[in-house]
Amino acid sequence: MIAAAPDFEPAYGSIADPSAADERALVFPFIGQKLLIGPDAALPRQPMPQNLGNPLRALRFGVLAGRDCVLRVWPAGLAIPPDLSAGDYRSLWGQWPPGYLAAFVRARQLVAWVLHNRFCGACGQAMEAGRTEIACECPACGYKAYPRISPVAIGIVLKGDEILLARSPHFAPGMYSALAGFVEAGESAEACLRREVREEAGIDIRNIRYFDSQSWPYPHSLMLGFIADYHGGDLVAQEGEIEDIGWFRPGGLPILPHAGSLARRMIDAVCRTLAKKTRRP
Ligand SMILES: [Zn+2]
Numbered sequence: 001m002i003a004a005a006p007d008f009e010p011a012y013g014s015i016a017d018p019s020a021a022d023e024r025a026l027v028f029p030f031i032g033q034k035l036l037i038g039p040d041a042a043l044p045r046q047p048m049p050q051n052l053g054n055p056l057r058a059l060r061f062g063v064l065a066g067r068d069c070v071l072r073v074w075p076a077g078l079a080i081p082p083d084l085s086a087g088d089y090r091s092l093w094g095q096w097p098p099g100y101l102a103a104f105v106r107a108r109q110l111v112a113w114v115l116h117n118r119f120c121g122a123c124g125q126a127m128e129a130g131r132t133e134i135a136c137e138c139p140a141c142g143y144k145a146y147p148r149i150s151p152v153a154i155g156i157v158l159k160g161d162e163i164l165l166a167r168s169p170h171f172a173p174g175m176y177s178a179l180a181g182f183v184e185a186g187e188s189a190e191a192c193l194r195r196e197v198r199e200e201a202g203i204d205i206r207n208i209r210y211f212d213s214q215s216w217p218y219p220h221s222l223m224l225g226f227i228a229d230y231h232g233g234d235l236v237a238q239e240g241e242i243e244d245i246g247w248f249r250p251g252g253l254p255i256l257p258h259a260g261s262l263a264r265r266m267i268d269a270v271c272r273t274l275a276k277k278t279r280r281p
Helices: 098-116 189-201 262-279
Strands: 008-014 026-031 034-037 057-064 067-074 085-087 150-159 162-167 179-182 204-216 221-232 244-248
Touching: 008 098, 026 098, 034 098, 057 098, 067 098, 098 204, 150 189, 150 204, 150 262, 162 189, 162 262, 179 189, 189 204, 189 221, 204 262, 221 262
Parallel strands: 026 067, 150 221
Antiparallel strands: 008 057, 026 034, 034 085, 057 067, 150 162, 150 179, 162 244, 204 221
16 A cells, blocks of 8 residues: 555654644544544644643654654543544545555554553563654663564465455455455465465465555554465365355456455456456457
8 A cells, every 4th residue: 555655655753742733744643543533534633622632642654745744642542522533444445545545554553553562561661752763662671662564365266267255254244355364473475375265265276476465454464465276175164254155257246345455456357367368269
């Protein structure tokens, strides 16, 4: 996402006084992990409502169309001011331009990192914002916590002109998508995909080729997309994880994830390739 939005550049700068207002900056205010937005899904005007008090942390996290982006984080549990509401990545899709969405993806992950590293994991001391690099730093023992990125392998499996798609119980009604899972410690992304497909679908795959990647803010994932070919075995949906699974032809696809998602881009690309093959004499 970040690479696909040329008008947003990630950056970092600590802000010593989190209550200091910056009228020129684009401020992304969060209460806990909820982004506060105004009417029409716009970022709230400055200054923020007085009843929120001083934020826990403020930091500069990027530059969007020449303007500094500033994150201000208040602790979870505070009431959302009456003229504002909580914005969600999926609901902002289609309403915000790509640069704003890329900024949100980074901000949302940094908020989780700030909130989960208020105290040192090694000695328990309160952490401070790194002055020169993006880190939560312990003034007592020197431990540094960097933003966590969790790689996820996501894959489209092909069998002839059919595409493997599955339904997780938490998906929107009727929606199917690619199989995906978190990479385990010590595992390659390709080995992860092989394992996930075997666990969730009961089949083996081969010829795994990289497609593209996408940063995903729930909670701090980096989706690594692959396309692979069916190699053997019968489809068996993993109990509790997969509600339904099946082979679909491009002409008879179920409801798919939204157009900006990596899963959808892979499905669309595979369908285009299959259509070209079908047209060939
Ligand atoms: Zn420490």
